[in-house]
Amino acid sequence: xNAPNLPDAFTCQQAFALLYEYLDKALDGDExxxxxxxxxxxxxxxxxFAFEEKLLDQVREKCRSTRAPEGLRRKITQLLDQL
Amino acid sequence: xxxxxxxxxxxxxxRQEFERLLSPxxxxxxxxxxxxxxxxxxxxxxxxxxxxxxxRFYHRFExxxxxxxxxxxxxxxxxxxxxxxxEKQGEQVDLVExxxxxxxxxxxxxxxxxxxxxxxxxxxxxxxxxxETICRAIDDLPDEFRVVVTLADVEQFSYEEIAEMVExxxxxxxxxxxxxxxxxxxxxxxxxxxxxxxx
Numbered sequence: 564x565n566a567p568n569l570p571d572a573f574t575c576q577q578a579f580a581l582l583y584e585y586l587d588k589a590l591d592g593d594e595x596x597x598x599x600x601x602x603x604x605x606x607x608x609x610x611x612f613a614f615e616e617k618l619l620d621q622v623r624e625k626c627r628s629t630r631a632p633e634g635l636r637r638k639i640t641q642l643l644d645q646l
Numbered sequence: 647x648x649x650x651x652x653x654x655x656x657x658x659x660x661r662q663e664f665e666r667l668l669s670p671x672x673x674x675x676x677x678x679x680x681x682x683x684x685x686x687x688x689x690x691x692x693x694x695x696x697x698x699x700x701x702r703f704y705h706r707f708e709x710x711x712x713x714x715x716x717x718x719x720x721x722x723x724x725x726x727x728x729x730x731x732x733e734k735q736g737e738q739v740d741l742v743e744x745x746x747x748x749x750x751x752x753x754x755x756x757x758x759x760x761x762x763x764x765x766x767x768x769x770x771x772x773x774x775x776x777x778e779t780i781c782r783a784i785d786d787l788p789d790e791f792r793v794v795v796t797l798a799d800v801e802q803f804s805y806e807e808i809a810e811m812v813e814x815x816x817x818x819x820x821x822x823x824x825x826x827x828x829x830x831x832x833x834x835x836x837x838x839x840x841x842x843x844x845x
Contacts, residue, residue: 631676
């Protein structure tokens, strides 16, 4: 039996409301199970969730491609020499 | 807790150890600083200030724990307290509200798809979103949203870690992340349209 404020099964809207907590692995217990059960039977939501996950992956990958300027490493070494 | 007074030999060991931990994360620190400050000069200053503070307090770092998280916490604190400038003119972005549902790239992409049977949002849209577009979209966020999105989406910290680093409740982390991410999607789509990217 679920927690009193939870239904027996999620609608697309209810599952989508927890999209980011699901993708951020911040869900557990009944809410996680209800989202997973919904995704298991709803192809539309499965595709949408997968897209949102890929979008987050893309954001991370593109932002992480930034490299510190070479001069910065030198400046830091000099800074630490002075401390 | 009584702190052990450091002796003359300790400093050299500490410095070596500190630099060994710092070197592999310097790109992360710079990348995060760049997203927070939005310009290279300030980002370099923020990284340097962070390194100085982190080295000064290195004796408080618990060996074996997450050095990157510890250092980024220092950086976040410095940014929030010293680097945040008053919002620039014209920076009053029309930030999405929690209930705004027409900003999702997914929905907009399918709206553009029309009758195309071969349309795939991953191939037709996602692959067209480049580094510059993403950075612009994040940089457009107001400070408090940009910091949380950077910590979550670039550095993958948990809600709890972000709450601790930014000193806000977890509920506020979730709310800022939710609205910030939707705003990023809204901006990305706007830039794709502006740049007339063929989907």
